[in-house]
Amino acid sequence: MDTYAVPDQQRLYRARQQFLDGKPLPEDLLPASIARSWARSRDAGLLPWQPRLSQLDDQLHMLMPEDHLLARHASPEIERLWQVLGGKAWTIFCVNTEGVIVRIAKDQNNLPPLQYLQVGRRVHEPEIGTTAPSCTLMEGKPIVLLGNQHYLNEFERFFCVSVPLWGTQGELIGALDITGIGNRPVHSVLDQLNYAAMAVENRLYDDLPKTNILHLQHDPRLFDTPFEGLIALDSQGCIQAANRTARRLLGLDNQPLKGLRLDERFDTNLKTIIDNPTPELIRLADGSQLYIRNQSQRSAASLKLSTASASSGAVKTPDRLAPPSGPTQASFVSLNRPARLSKPTFLFCSRVKRGLERRSLPAAFMTPAALMPLL
Template structure:
């Protein structure tokens, strides 16, 4: 943003904060419509451009991730933030996720960060227009679209040296459940970064579908090469073929309204040209994807991704992941941590919990986990892969970089 543009925006912001209308010279290129609407919401909330930013801090709560929705959002986005940080992080930048209320669920920044506008962005703070004016997360949450706010496009004068990019995160029924953002004061190519953030958001949304219990998960795509990537759509299907939820990518692929209910739709409604035997087959594990023709002449590949999970198993695993072992709690002698030795737990449950605990104990060192549990590293990776697919990742593998074997993103 050059000096002349910055001066125009600064002057318009001062007059707008004083009660005047936005001047006509501010084209959408200078001030995009979603940002202009955010300016208006900020002013209506009583914010003036010349005030100091005030990040609201939640008070009186036991945890910044107290609700099940916040814990679920955290488990689905934390790995994506780490991968984005490896690519785009820096001393004057932070990458974080907020929930629909603007509360920061998880934030990643450098230990060397000393910028007073970046330091307050930590888990538990709120990014609200009523406190700090216009930001990319506030625009993304309000409009449900990607947002970039740079320099003088911010409503507060102090943010003129800040740039931020945010993409919305969508839930099981097309609703906005959060936003993924990068904010900083250095130089970044937002046009190039935007695609990476889009893919990260889609990957997190797929993981969110993995937390559903008692239903089949199917992946759909026109091109089978994309079935194992975040570009695949996800269908959650009941045993009788009724749809429980459809991801936003699947809605695009199937030409379904982005926010319409799918509770009355079935697989037969989506694939009305398919033989009944083929529709029955897609709800059973297959070695490869099934090709299905649609009434409009298009064809889709459908891959069976996951069978319905045992509810008690999923509940025990989720509880262990969210609570974890308390500080100083002793391990169980004999290899597996004490958390895996629950009365009535199946061998499968014990293995999942043991691997989760061991990954925490050894900071993601797969070789050490394999030695402790006396299993092969291949088995550890396979179990970690299963945990990722159901949206409950353990600590990242130290010798697996930021992805697991077979991850084709």
């Protein structure tokens, strides 16, 4: 049976009325996470027939510095999602752990009550009842709410899907949500939101202090995509941060990272693990293998290759084509994801790359990320 099949709306409506009278909900009516939210909404004194979102006052919450940071990392994905899922009857937004909207994409002529959703508005269960983002923040998992699965009649036409956002320490930092009036293919929307959430989480590593950033995957084709594992190491080889993919690959799902050395998970020494500017298979302690690439060393290797080629006389390149060094090195490393380039920049880099290929420049120097500093 499809977990996200459209429920019987009339049955939901009748059950909610009986629920208010103190009768238990039928066991097969709602997923357990949504049933718990109904109970919390009822206990908060909310009445399903009372409009709440449209009656909220104009007071908005001020965003904190960490909210602006979350908004900055979420913005590219929200904009991309809006291109394929947006419309007059839809909104796509990101909330922090308090349910405050930090970034939103919506039509200026949104239908009511969608127009009341804006940056600074708090999507708070005690105030507006059961919603996908409030359930996601409470349960820490993706939530789908269709029609009368919402607690308030005000949202009986709403389609809502929300997924959690996880920080570099495995902590919940917010949720990504699409809310609209109408229907969409649930599984497709869930896939797109999950993909976007992983991309947001990976962008968090751009702001980490100077560390070795290791990329991990069973399949090297997934490098430089949201599906890659990312680990930040300090100078002693201790894990400082790991995204959800890396945690799964290394069996660290529920394990605290403090004091954990990376080489404890592998059947080799630390130098062998991190000394890979290009993807190399490294054996884990359990006998399986992972492809690993060191992002920091990748950019360093590009610098060494271009310098060696120029000094040998094999290829003469203008000085301005050399990868940056010193203070600009950090920005060079952080641009190591071609998918984040704008279209004009990508086209420019592609043209330069083709010209350099004809001059036999080393391949490590010819990625769009390596060409970005030339602009």
